[in-house]
Amino acid sequence: MGEFDLIKRFFTRATPRAVLGVGDDCALLQSAPGMQMAISTDMLVSGRHFFPDVDPRALGHKALAVNLSDLAACGAKPLAFTLALSLPAADAAWLEPFSQGLLALADAHGCELIGGDTTQGPLNICITVFGEVPRGMALLRSGAQAGDDVYVSGNLGDASLALAQLLHERGDAPATQALLDPADLTLARQRLEQPTARVALGLALRGIASAVADISDGLLGDLGHILERSCVGATLDTALAFALLDIRRYTPQTRALLASEALRQTVLQHVLSGGDDYELVFTSPVSQRAAVQAAALASNTPVTRIGQIETAPGLRLLDAQGRLLDHRFHSFDHFGSQQE
Amino acid sequence: MGEFDLIKRFFTRATPRAVLGVGDDCALLQSAPGMQMAISTDMLVSGRHFFPDVDPRALGHKALAVNLSDLAACGAKPLAFTLALSLPAADAAWLEPFSQGLLALADAHGCELIGGDTTQGPLNICITVFGEVPRGMALLRSGAQAGDDVYVSGNLGDASLALAQLLHERGDAPATQALLDPADLTLARQRLEQPTARVALGLALRGIASAVADISDGLLGDLGHILERSCVGATLDTALAFALLDIRRYTPQTRALLASEALRQTVLQHVLSGGDDYELVFTSPVSQRAAVQAAALASNTPVTRIGQIETAPGLRLLDAQGRLLDHRFHSFDHFGSQQE
Numbered sequence: 001m002g003e004f005d006l007i008k009r010f011f012t013r014a015t016p017r018a019v020l021g022v023g024d025d026c027a028l029l030q031s032a033p034g035m036q037m038a039i040s041t042d043m044l045v046s047g048r049h050f051f052p053d054v055d056p057r058a059l060g061h062k063a064l065a066v067n068l069s070d071l072a073a074c075g076a077k078p079l080a081f082t083l084a085l086s087l088p089a090a091d092a093a094w095l096e097p098f099s100q101g102l103l104a105l106a107d108a109h110g111c112e113l114i115g116g117d118t119t120q121g122p123l124n125i126c127i128t129v130f131g132e133v134p135r136g137m138a139l140l141r142s143g144a145q146a147g148d149d150v151y152v153s154g155n156l157g158d159a160s161l162a163l164a165q166l167l168h169e170r171g172d173a174p175a176t177q178a179l180l181d182p183a184d185l186t187l188a189r190q191r192l193e194q195p196t197a198r199v200a201l202g203l204a205l206r207g208i209a210s211a212v213a214d215i216s217d218g219l220l221g222d223l224g225h226i227l228e229r230s231c232v233g234a235t236l237d238t239a240l241a242f243a244l245l246d247i248r249r250y251t252p253q254t255r256a257l258l259a260s261e262a263l264r265q266t267v268l269q270h271v272l273s274g275g276d277d278y279e280l281v282f283t284s285p286v287s288q289r290a291a292v293q294a295a296a297l298a299s300n301t302p303v304t305r306i307g308q309i310e311t312a313p314g315l316r317l318l319d320a321q322g323r324l325l326d327h328r329f330h331s332f333d334h335f336g337s338q339q340e
Numbered sequence: 341m342g343e344f345d346l347i348k349r350f351f352t353r354a355t356p357r358a359v360l361g362v363g364d365d366c367a368l369l370q371s372a373p374g375m376q377m378a379i380s381t382d383m384l385v386s387g388r389h390f391f392p393d394v395d396p397r398a399l400g401h402k403a404l405a406v407n408l409s410d411l412a413a414c415g416a417k418p419l420a421f422t423l424a425l426s427l428p429a430a431d432a433a434w435l436e437p438f439s440q441g442l443l444a445l446a447d448a449h450g451c452e453l454i455g456g457d458t459t460q461g462p463l464n465i466c467i468t469v470f471g472e473v474p475r476g477m478a479l480l481r482s483g484a485q486a487g488d489d490v491y492v493s494g495n496l497g498d499a500s501l502a503l504a505q506l507l508h509e510r511g512d513a514p515a516t517q518a519l520l521d522p523a524d525l526t527l528a529r530q531r532l533e534q535p536t537a538r539v540a541l542g543l544a545l546r547g548i549a550s551a552v553a554d555i556s557d558g559l560l561g562d563l564g565h566i567l568e569r570s571c572v573g574a575t576l577d578t579a580l581a582f583a584l585l586d587i588r589r590y591t592p593q594t595r596a597l598l599a600s601e602a603l604r605q606t607v608l609q610h611v612l613s614g615g616d617d618y619e620l621v622f623t624s625p626v627s628q629r630a631a632v633q634a635a636a637l638a639s640n641t642p643v644t645r646i647g648q649i650e651t652a653p654g655l656r657l658l659d660a661q662g663r664l665l666d667h668r669f670h671s672f673d674h675f676g677s678q679q680e
Contacts, residue, residue: 023569024481025413025554026378026471031371038366039454041468043424045461073365084383084466114379117466121385126424126457126466128381131366141364214365229363 009092010099011083015112027114029080031132037079038131038138040070046123050193051166056094058193059125060101065197066216067129068109069278072202073214075139076131078111086121109199137206139282144211144230148283150307151292153198155191155246156219157267160274162188179263184254191246195278201303204295205282212282218273220315223281227315230283236307239320241271244304272317283309349432350439351423355452367454369420371472377419378471378478380410386463390533391506396434398533399465400441405537406556407469408449409618412542413554415479416471418451426461449539477546479622484551484570488623490647491632493538495531495586496559497607500614502528519603524594531586535618541643544635545622552622558613560655563621567655570623576647579660581611584644612657623649 012022020028031037044063046052064081071078083102087095106113111129165180166189180188198214205212211230213222227234245267247255258267284292289305296303310316317325352362360368371377384403386392404421411418423442427435446453451469505520506529520528538554545552551570553562567574585607587595598607624632629645636643650656657665 020478020480025410025552026380026416026478028414028473028478029377029379030475031377033373037369037371037377039369039422039468039470040366041422041424041455041457041466043426043457043459043464043466045426045459045464048459048461070365074368076366082379082381082468084381084468086383086385086464115381117381117383119383119385119388121388121464122462124383124385124426124461124464124466126381126383126464128379128422128424128468130379133368135370138360138366138368140360212365 010095011113011116013103013113015080015114022113022115027080027082029114029130034135035132036135036138038071038074038076038133039128040067041126041128042066042070043124043126052123054193056098057101060098060103061105061194063125063127064102064105064111064129065195066278067127068105068111068197068199069195069214069216071129071131072197072199073139073212073280074131074133075137075202075206075212076133077203078109078199079130079132080112080114081106081127081129083113083116084126085116085118086124087118088120088123133206139202139205139209139212141211141213141226142229144226144232144283144309145285146232146309146311148210148285148309149289149292149305150223150234150236150281150283150309151303151305152215152219152244152281153201153279153301153303154196154277156215156244156277156279157241157271157274158188158246159192159195159276160270161245162192163276164270179254179257181251181254184250187246187249192276195276197278198280198299198301200299201280201295201301204299208288208291208295209282209284212280215277215279215281216275218275219277219281220272224315226281226283227313230309231313233310233313233315234307235310235316235318238268238272238317238325240304240306241268244271350435351453351456353443353453355420355454362453362455367420367422369454369470374475375472376475376478378411378414378416378473379468380407380414381466381468382406382410383464383466392463394533396438397441400438400443401445401534403465403467404442404445404451404469405535406618407467408445408451408537408539409535409554409556411469411471412537412539413479413552413620414471414473415477415542415546415552416473417543418449418539419470419472420452420454421446421467421469423453423456424466425456425458426464427458428460428463473546479542479545479549479552481551481553481566482569484566484572484623484649485625486572486649486651488550488625488649489629489632489645490563490574490576490621490623490649491643491645492555492559492584492621493541493619493641493643494536494617496555496584496617496619497581497611497614498528498586499532499535499616500610501585502532503616504610519594519597521591521594524590527586527589532616535616537618538620538639538641540639541620541635541641544639548628548631548635549622549624552620555617555619555621556615558615559617559621560612564655566621566623567653570649571653573650573653573655574647575650575656575658578608578612578657578665580644580646581608584611
């Protein structure tokens, strides 16, 4: 099957919103008056961002979800995306479920596939996503101010726990303890492989949050981007870390194990620096606490207040007794060099 | 060196035109009133689209040029682009010239780097480019009408000749005759590795051309896209093929060899189906001949009239005596299956 047939078969859809969709040299998009276009791109590489044998349907979902997560962090409404695919072979048995997972999520967000490129090579998925946001309303990383609250959405650490255990089971990681029961691994693995982009929350936080970032590389690293661009610091309450795991859905055995004193540091590491959560970390003035709760309710997304923005630069972590932790948690860096 | 340092060091520039550039979750672009956004994406894979040891400066140029070529085919003015890079290692000695080649071309077109992604993996470059075009003025593939002239810009076949010879020299291809003298290979290789996107011609053809495509996969294949989407056919005069090569710049020996009867079919194959030319193929009404010449002059881009659009579907090739060629020229397909 030729390249063009492949594209047609799995990826050509109606694009009622775009002026012109797949099939010409360019796609055409028209912004509504008063709107700005938010643009983000993410590349997923086999063996780096996903296991080569991952369920292609889940991979299709994740490839778009990680991009939608960037739109969410910007408070932008998804409009459209392009897909560039490098594939070892034109394999319909892989492309069909991949396109189904991808397009099901696209449909759920009204996000149209308007163009792309397909080539032969090592498996690589590059998506560029387009959203719209009223002029001047985009949520940025740079607006946090001393005194603002720090929040995270949803759960943190489960994806990282799943990844560690899967690597362990595959023999790809140094032997670590298996922390999750099989049923819990299934649960956590879904967080890893089919993350939920917090688009509705991002939209609801327009005009309320002072700064937002999505958590792809771990809470500390991504909050660090907010602090750096806002020229502020923060103190976080790590006593909440255990509760940030999707812990209510785990079996009593797993809960007990993860809550044990011996695993405190390990659990903290997963929650604070694990990566692949695709939640939002955001700040907002104390005067907006009720508005934040209303935004959380309206978007059906739990949020947890975890700290405070301060003038002093840097990131301080407090334990349950309010003592400063001498932390050395590392954020995820794709080139393997570790960053604090 | 970490990922973030790398990005900062080589790719962070001022982005006066974008509302928000590199460094947040999304970039923000604002369309001017009455403008539509033209969008295209191209992925270049090492060993498939370029030799792994190609000059990184030339590669940076080409990665953007092939995308600008899509904007040219749409008649869109370049605005901005995103860059997603998968790299085996964070190698400054490679990244510096790559970024220089890329950004020099970007600067020449006023096209701003507004965002991106960097990850570790097999070398892969994915660029998504944004241009603007007044509403309703985009040049499409679908507007060719019976009676229209068919034109190509610039030269065709030289890139393909260079690629064949380079593959031959590397022992990567079945032994073929070396057709180009060393000096001519240098010339043709520049066409292969540092193509010129016909942006100025594309802009000049707004309101004049009835259909346009860029020639990335060979003239016959890309003209075929125009014919298919316009529901028409065409007849081309292949007697012009030899003259479409950048032949005036070749040495007399190479000219004599390429003009020989024995190589007629080979030369035709390179010119008509070679790929990697990044010229424009376009159609326009006979009444616009003077306007086409004026557009060519204004954009300093040679154009050659090579045929006529007809009602009868399909593509017919005539030889110098006006006889129908029983052609079997193949267009380039990234999955290696051949298409006529």
